[in-house]
Amino acid sequence: MKSTFRIFLLLSFSGTSFRLMAGNDGFSYGPRSMGTGQISTLFTDVWAAHNNIGSLGWLKRGGVAASFENRYNSSAFNQIAFAAATTPGKYGAFGFGASRFGSDLFNQTRAQAGWAKVFGIASIGIQGQWYQVQAAEFPARNHFILSFGGLAKLTPKVSFAASISNITQTKASDFQNEKLPTIAKAGVSYNPVKSVLLLAEVQKDLDQKALVKAGIEYEIRTNLWLRTGFTTGIQLATGGIAFKWRDLQLDYSVSNHPQLGWSQGIGLQMILGKEKTTSSGAVKTADSEK
């Protein structure tokens, strides 16, 4: 009972003046996003299968990834996620993801599949997601969510990305005709020198105030990255570290919310695919150099 109350309390913070993203909506996936202030649209790694399907088109080599996240030191807010993607080829790239957030009392389960391809300087992607919400003794609700995304490399150093999740505004419940949140994100990344990646993103939930996020990723040594960033509004402060050994990458991130406290995330990525030369292979990014 105590934990039920705690969940209620934490979720109800979504109504305070400095809001928490309600439930799990709007959060990004993977420790890299977590460490850079929840930037999600701009990374062209395997986690794009969760964060912005469009960015997946720029993936250099396919692979698999897994992450575990604990929020606010409560086991009720654990999240486990998996992602997999194919190396982009003639028919583009295919990405798959699955995640589960919450505990037995309240949980959200998602599974999705998507496709993305680069056309000239821009990629676009489309994704379908099965989404299940289960709260205590109530019957589970199942939904289908459709999302779009894309990433354009305006110059070799500047990228622009955008995504819209739940474009169909799927109904969550007949009660008061409640809709699942529709969230649009748009971001810009800038790669001033090889070792530095600057990121900024705006996130707008139809029913919430817009959030501005900013992050920085710095390769302090070859294959060793430091990250930090923040999300305004809900005032998340984040940081992270990543280490890559051959085709294996380990990521760790922390995040702090002023009222709710600390969150941690850890993840592992493995690159499996072979590099293919595509028509867009000439354009380099911070990701493609890893």
Next chain:
Amino acid sequence: MMKRILFLLLVLASVGKMNAQTYPRPEIQVEDFIEKLFNLQSSDANYEDLYEQMLLLYSNPIDLNNATPEELRNTYILSEQQVQQLLRHRQKTGRLLSIYELQSVPSFDLQTIYSLLPFAVVNEVPQNQDNKGLLTRIREASNNSLIVRTTRTLEEQKGYTDALPDPDGELPKRYLGDKNKLFARYRINHTKDFSLGFTTEKDPGEKVMWSPSQKVYGMDFWSAHLLLENRGIFKKIVFGDYQFMFGQGLVYSAGFAVGKGAEPVNTVRRSSLGLRPYTSVLEGMFFRGAGATMAVKNLEITVLASQKFVDGNIQSSTDTLDTDVSEDFASSINITGFHRTQTELASKHSNKETMLTVAAVYKEPTGRYEFGVLGTTLKYEIPIIRRPSIYNQFDFNGNQNQNLSVSGQYNYQNFSFFGEAAMSKGGGHAAVAGLVGSLGRGIDVSMVVRDYSRDYHAFYSNGFGEATRNVNEQGIYWGLKYRFHPKWQAAVYYDRFRFPYLSFQSDGPSGGQEYLGRLTYTPSKTASIFIQYRDETKLRNLSGNTGKTDILTPTHRQNWVIQADAKANTWLSFRTRVQGSRWYQERGVPARYGISLSQDLNFDLGKVSISNRFSLFDTDDYNTRQYLYEKNVLYAFSIPALYGRGTRVYSLIQYSPNRKFDIWFRIARTFQKDQKTIGSALEEINANHKTDVVVQLRYNF
């Protein structure tokens, strides 16, 4: 390419007059620096103090051949990378031959060099002491300088009018003295050798009199110092008035601290400059007595002893049981330094503060890291007992405080890490840690985290933070500066903070966030333009709330500035500045707006230079007031906070007939046609204008 050509020209020019590093040191545009370093549109800090401190710092240019890394950083101009590369350059190629050599130091771009020039010199020969005695050296030193200044408001202020008895036959308060402000400063110094000087001041309304019983000896404030450097094992010995800076300023900061501003990287780190003479007139932030720093190999040990009188209103309380026993106490320490009325004069020097400090700093010879510890005790003769309120109940009460502190810094590649942790008597703690670094050419970042408990006490602290005192605050700050083109620079910061306990105007745990962005375009050496936006959100009590319970409400304060500078030719320059602000509280209170426009017109005619400004301001209320940085006579400041509707003009004339004399004259007038009076209480003027006049004379001998 342009840079190379310019460099060649500069080299040729320097060959032409090899005998001196005679690049003329440009005039210091102090108001520009202040404007950039301080976020004046924001909090309610005492800007005048900060300004005076900055002036002090900038009035003594650093010698690039001798400057320590700390001194280089303390200019707030050089990035960590530039500091490191200049040191490396000095190590590798020896002393700089002239200021022009800066161009050959990697990562020094022209913009940086131009910014640095007013604050730096290159001395070709080491300035060692010669064999003459100290007195001879003082007598022979060539940089004696005496400044005398008088300031006066022309309109009659209420404090100077005749006091008519009220119905009870009591005379209302009036100022004792005349309306002139008088100031004089004499200083003679020789870098790394000695410094000797005195300062005296009388504020408007203070009476010049000889009255030891009232602790007035002619002028109201006197200060003097003698600093000796590099005497045997003594690195510094100071007698008289001095300041001390240690670590990140959590215990002793000497007031030099600047915080969040349009310079988001170089200002977040405090420079621990150690012992410094005090030459200013702020009657609070210094020590009086003696201090010495001894250098034993790489260990620097500093011992300080100080005893000075401070102001405070002394009251007596009677023991509740034994009515014959009464105890004196002071409700606060007053640092304004005003002794104009009978009441203010009565509280002058009514309490005695005694301070003893020992500090040790180990400095690794190559400068890679340093580590320091400090212990200090401070005692008031008469205990301080504050009027109890809910939000001050963890403040200092009593007559004795002790602090212990450890601080350190570590340099790794182009990064500098720094931190300090301190505690005070009773268990209060404060900690701050951060980094500044260069990620690549032209990209500088900073980060600071801090945690100050509500019961931490240190009277001379000024560490990084949102609030003016280092108590009851937690926060994390990010800063980024990027010169993405030789002519373009972007600067941003974001700060998130939390006040876990009640604070001023917040009757509950609160917090907020703040960010600032500034984009500067410098198309040429003679023109620049910038645009800046700042937004602060804090939880504050809802204003105009008539209910019994205060409601914390997100309160927004937004400011924007656009400023353009242009130098038309050798003798004419312009500046246009437009700035505005918006203030509002969520849940109902409508937004208030303020705006101001200023146009400057400056003439530089050789021996005479004239600066003029016309400003116009229109604000809805005091919350949207406009701070305008104005030029003033050397070592004086002027940052009026303008609100309401009106105009402000000033004109400043500097005449330098020869090397020995400089004369300044300044007149400034605020005109508010809708107002019947200006100012409040004893400062009130029964007119819709206020005119201030300043005359200053400097004699170099």
